[in-house]
Amino acid sequence: MRAVRFEGVGRIAVQELEKPAPGSGDLVVRVEASGICGTDRHILRGEFSSRPPVTLGHEFSGIVEAIGPGVTRFKVGHRVTGDPNIACGLCPSCRAGHVNLCESLEAIGVTRDGGLAEYVLVPEKQALSLPADLPPLYGAFCEPLACSIHGVDIAGLRPGMSAIVLGGGVIGMLVVQLARLAGATRTVMITRQAAKRQLAEQLGATASADPSAGDAVFDICGPGGLLSGGADVVFECAGVPDTVxxxxxxxxxxxxxxxxxxxxxxxxxxxxxxxxLLREVRLLTSFLNPFTHARAADLIATGAIDVAPLVTRQIGLEEAPGVISEPPPAGEIRAIVVP
Structure with a gap:
């Protein structure tokens, strides 16, 4: 089978590998779609811990093609999404319920072979069902949505509150929709790209602003602004020092x-x-998707979260190394690999 292999800092290529065979409790999944995430680019540049050589791809979904001994919840032909983050369940963080902070955390597509391939091996306990009639590309958004849900949970966003979202990438667009579902009465998207501001408003933002347009952002939070005095919650989704x-x-x-x-x-x-201190503003962080992947799968399966407009382009495996090696082009939200 073909797979996108990270061989070390700056080295990535499509290679031919043996198709995985299922062990006890494993599924072999034929990958239908796998998203290219900013974390993949961080891995390639040596900015995020990985374990090369490894097949990248932690946002994926597909069809169960084979099952190993002991598998009880799935059959060949089922469509599934894979939660890539595998906790040990034994360390102090796991026992405290913080599985995302596991001291021995493994991750499909980061420390073990992932979904930028024709096939991926998924432990049954990491797999969740998707409807047979769900458009194949949609399942690749379960992982970023699960991470976004965790951030909204941490924020404690409730009906009647207000939110600002900094960054118009896939996480920002998903958070805009989650804020709407959570009952936020005002949600403002802040991003430089006009097309992304327009899309955010289509997806539920009540307003948007260009941070490069003088004091436009601060005007929103100033006297008489849409969010006079500031937002109840500000979500930093861009991953750059300026927005933090x-x-x-x-x-x-x-x-x-x-x-x-x-x-x-x-x-x-x-x-x-x-x-x-003087304003008693809480500065919080959100990492991964503890116990939220199933909720993400349900939201996508029911159509409560609209992911169709977040697909900027579809590419093949052969194109993926070049896409990961370069910054995303202006306007891109998510490139999806279809093996």
């Missing part, structure tokens, strides 16, 4: 800023602690 520094400044007194974006290890942000 901006997020707490846009939160209201007693509000919160949640960092969802993945930054580089060397990135540093200057924060004025006294400003946070």
């Amino acid at each position: 520094a901006l997020a707490p400044k846009l939160a209201r007194r007693g509000g919160a800023a949640v960092i969802l974006g993945v930054l580089r290890p060397q990135d540093r942000v200057e924060i004025a602690p006294l400003e946070l």
Whole structure:
């Protein structure tokens, strides 16, 4: 089978590998769709821990083609999504319920072979069902949606609250929709690209702003602005130092800023602690998808979250190394690999 292999920093190529065989409790999944995530680019540049040589791809879905001994919940032909994050269940973090912080965390597509391939091996306990009639590309959004759900959970977003979303990538667009479902009365998308601002408003944002347009962002939170005094919650979804520094400044007194974006290890942000203290702004972080993947699969299966407009382009496996090696082009939300 063909697979996109990360061989070391800066080295990625499509290679021929043996098709995986299922062990006890395993599924062999024929991949229908796999998303290219910013984390894949971080891995290639040596900015996110991995274990090469490894097949990338942690956002995937497909059809069960073979099952190993002991599998009881799935049969050949079922469509599934895979939760890539495999916790040990034994360390102090796991026992405390923080499986995303597992001290021995494994991840399909990061530390073990993933979904940028024709086939991927998935432990049964990591698989979740998707409807047979669901468009195949949609299942690849379960993992980023699950991560977004965790961030919204941490924020404690409730009906009647307001939100600002910084960043118009896939996480930002999913958070806009989750904020709508959570009952936020005002949600503002802040991103430089006009097409992304327009899409965010189609998906449920009540307004949008260009951060490069002078004081437009701060006008929203200023006297008489749409969010006078700031937002109840600010979601940082861009993963760049500028937006991390901006997020707490846009939160209201007693509000919160949640960092969802993945930054580089060397990135540093200057924060004025006294400003946070005097306004009692909570600065929170959200990592991975603890116990949220099933909820994500349900939201996509029912159509409560619209992922169709988030597919910017479909590519084949042969194109994937080049796409991962380059920054995403302007306007791109998600490139989906169809093996």
